[in-house]
Amino acid sequence: MRSRAAIVHEYGAPWRVEEFELDPPRAGEVLVRLAAAGLCHSDDHIRRGIMAPPHQADHFTPMTPTIGGHEGAGVVVEVGAGVTRFSPGDHVVTSFVAVCGECRWCTTGMEYICDAGAGTMMPGMPTDGTFRHHTLDGGDLAHVSKIGAFAEHTVVAAASLVKLEPHLPLVPSALLACAVPTGYGSAANRGGVRGGDTVVVIGVGGIGTAAVQAARINGAASVIAVDPVDFKRKSALRFGATHTSATAGEAVDLVRELTHGVMADSVVVSPSEIGESDVVEALGLTRKGGTCVLTAMSAPGARPLNFNLQDFVLMNKNLCGTVFGSCNPKADIPRLAKLYESGLLQLDEMVTRRYRLDDINDAYADLAKGELIRGVIDFGIA
Secondary structure, eight states: OEEEEEEESSTTSOOEEEEEEEOOOOTTEEEEEEEEEEOOHHHHHHHHTOOOOGGGSSSOOOOOSEEOOOOEEEEEEEEOTTOOSOOTTOEEEEOSSOOOSOSHHHHTTOGGGOTTGGGTTSSSOTTTSOOSEEOTTSOBOEEGGGTOOSBSEEEEEGGGEEEEOTTSOHHHHGGGGTHHHHHHHIIIIISOOOTTOEEEEEOOSHHHHHHHHHHHHTTOSEEEEEOSOHHHHHHHHHHTOSEEESSHHHHHHHHHHHTTTOOEEEEEEOOSSOOHHHHHHHHHHEEEEEEEEEOSOOOSSOOOOOOOHHHHHHTTOEEEEOSGGGOOHHHHHHHHHHHHHHTSSOOGGGEEEEEOGGGHHHHHHHHHTTOOSEEEEEOSOO
16 A cells, blocks of 8 residues: 655655555554654654664664654554454554563563564564565665654554553554653653652653653652753643753752752653763762663763762762663553543643644754644544
């Protein structure tokens, strides 16, 4: 069949919205009609050519042409052989971390580092390494995170989908595919936020806003949102932030005053792209025995860190990374959907603006200008 998608043909060039050929799903795969796709910085990093598979970081191998998008929600159209968890008509959200259910990590409760999901940046289907998406001249098309959500239709592995209750609206539910579990889990799972804590969130776009909400829902007494963009700081107050600051440096005195010198129990670092100074400043905001969580992406390759190692050791601080907020997609996406149903988790309010697929370059321009918490491509089927 033919469908339309936003495709990267050349790194640094704009998205091109055009038709492509899509094969039927094979064994273990599902054809999905997309209803919505969230606009994540990661897809723009790929478009710009600053993200590559980890083992290719030093010897970059192009992944173009590539269909963008990994944060999606839609409706199942067709299932391949052996797929029993999904049927045509089911509402689903994508998971950029595929879950095989059989590797060491899945069987010990850590689906977010599944061996199958670890290949998310490699081209080809996770089922057999071949391609379902093709250019009109017959060439192969990669699809970001094995999802390709910037398309009207896509074929993904069943392991990359989570079923959604049919009464939930699909457009805000798309945020459950990446931004919300990543941000929420960064605070609740990796940061271990508990009642009465002081939490700092550095960067309050889509992921940071979800982290702010996690801190609120899990009982944090003080939540400090740090962002240079005034619009985002004001927005964070509506989602549960109690205080704001333009920079991490400016937040030091505020956090010191709020905690009587103890500093923050948890610090979540979620700017659009993380650098050395972000880590150093975040550790400076973290209390003795506290946890600093690195959620944002960085360019591939080694990044030297120059911080006070003695302070880090003697103060018993924890510095950790997280992927997908250390959430287990099959269990945690439905749990977050329940929080949305209850009114505790705000998804509709996070959607700043909806766009047509044809307007994707304008949408990313708005994101770059700091005008969005989360922009969404609305395919107009729900």
